[in-house]
Amino acid sequence: MRSSRLHPVRLALSLGLLAGWCSQAGAREFVPTQFGFQASGKETPAFAADRVLVKFRAESMAASRIPAAMAHRQSVPDAVTGMAGVDDVIRGAGARTLQRAFIEPANAAMAQSLGVGRWFLLETDGKVPVDVITDRLAQLADVEAVTLDWVAFPAVVPADPLHASHWGHNNTAQLLSYNWTNQNHETGSPVGTISFDCNTHAAWDGAQGYGSSSIVIAIIDSGVEVGHPDLTQVAGYDYGDNDTNPDDNSSSAGHGTACAGVAAARANSLGSAGAAPNCSIMPLKVANSAGSMFFSAIQNALYFAADNGADVIALSLGAAISSDPATDTAINYAWNAGCVILAATGNENASTISYPAVHANVIGVGAASPCGDRKRSSSSSGEVNPGVSTDPNGYTCDGERWWGSNYGVTTQNGAGA
Numbered sequence: 001m002r003s004s005r006l007h008p009v010r011l012a013l014s015l016g017l018l019a020g021w022c023s024q025a026g027a028r029e030f031v032p033t034q035f036g037f038q039a040s041g042k043e044t045p046a047f048a049a050d051r052v053l054v055k056f057r058a059e060s061m062a063a064s065r066i067p068a069a070m071a072h073r074q075s076v077p078d079a080v081t082g083m084a085g086v087d088d089v090i091r092g093a094g095a096r097t098l099q100r101a102f103i104e105p106a107n108a109a110m111a112q113s114l115g116v117g118r119w120f121l122l123e124t125d126g127k128v129p130v131d132v133i134t135d136r137l138a139q140l141a142d143v144e145a146v147t148l149d150w151v152a153f154p155a156v157v158p159a160d161p162l163h164a165s166h167w168g169h170n171n172t173a174q175l176l177s178y179n180w181t182n183q184n185h186e187t188g189s190p191v192g193t194i195s196f197d198c199n200t201h202a203a204w205d206g207a208q209g210y211g212s213s214s215i216v217i218a219i220i221d222s223g224v225e226v227g228h229p230d231l232t233q234v235a236g237y238d239y240g241d242n243d244t245n246p247d248d249n250s251s252s253a254g255h256g257t258a259c260a261g262v263a264a265a266r267a268n269s270l271g272s273a274g275a276a277p278n279c280s281i282m283p284l285k286v287a288n289s290a291g292s293m294f295f296s297a298i299q300n301a302l303y304f305a306a307d308n309g310a311d312v313i314a315l316s317l318g319a320a321i322s323s324d325p326a327t328d329t330a331i332n333y334a335w336n337a338g339c340v341i342l343a344a345t346g347n348e349n350a351s352t353i354s355y356p357a358v359h360a361n362v363i364g365v366g367a368a369s370p371c372g373d374r375k376r377s378s379s380s381s382g383e384v385n386p387g388v389s390t391d392p393n394g395y396t397c398d399g400e401r402w403w404g405s406n407y408g409v410t411t412q413n414g415a416g417a
Helices: 058-062 084-092 108-114 130-138 200-204 255-264 295-307 325-336
Strands: 027-030 042-045 047-056 095-100 119-124 143-152 216-221 280-285 312-315 340-344 363-365
Touching: 042 047, 047 058, 047 130, 047 295, 047 325, 084 095, 084 130, 108 325, 119 130, 130 143, 143 295, 143 325, 216 255, 216 295, 255 280, 280 295, 295 312, 295 325, 325 340
Parallel strands: 216 280, 216 312, 312 340, 340 363
Antiparallel strands: 027 042, 047 119, 047 143, 095 119
């Protein structure tokens, strides 16, 4: 949905980073959190059915028939590598193309150290299950790593149009709790713990004010509405459809624009103000025209952000995996470039944090209730969406029973903390 107003989030205390969740099985029943309570959802794939990402060992690639210099998406001739075992698997997989997976990062030394150029995208006819292909490739001595092209999901699309409703900025107990009978926030009672918020008003009073346009926040998401009057934007890219137009124009539009507004909607008379109103947004669209977001697009967006001046990278998405070697490489490249990376913990009220939020070089961001505690789901299984765990402590004061924020361990510096 396109609008001249940007919508601040009412559910999280930071950049509104709330993740979707996908099973490590082939599919899962999924309901976007913003749709409210739904007893059943849509069967949603967890990964692409016709793509595999494979990284060859340096010594194997040097002795192979793969051209020494290849551009992003350039194909290996006839999909023949000269590595006998690899070629046997590729032929048996019904390969259509084998192409270089990622763009050429600007820091050539770092890219070589991380092996970015040794990642390739194998596209198949989809007849052989991709998890079978990855298992076969993983057993080969010429293969350093192999992974599926995971699907990522956006989560809550913010819906509060004015700054006064931004309890995360300035909590005055103004949020109306969700009325389960009427299924809205318009007829509930005011709830909240006064001053449990991000203290953004105090931050804006500091020397830096609303921030600087020279600070760039990369939004890796469904895209951002090009020319939006309430956003300062710099050049981005569309890795979902591989073109130069990162407009939020897929069949599942709106989430990226909303997240951009939560981060940096201008402090003016239009809509509401983001957390850093004077900062610039770099729109990096990773949704294809159908609205699906695959990790292969996210990985390229991470390289682009790191090489084109992004200071902060925001990933309001996730998957139910603990790691992914291709994405790990891209994250480490961006982190070494000095980017601050934030990602969502998940919306399933689970005790495990989604990926990439669980990565050591990523700041995981979850959701809080306006009453000063973690956003929790209901204790009743009949009141939660498919895939959401119940919580013995019951739902929080906001009254939304169907979801809760994922959480990790309490050990300092522990994985998933």
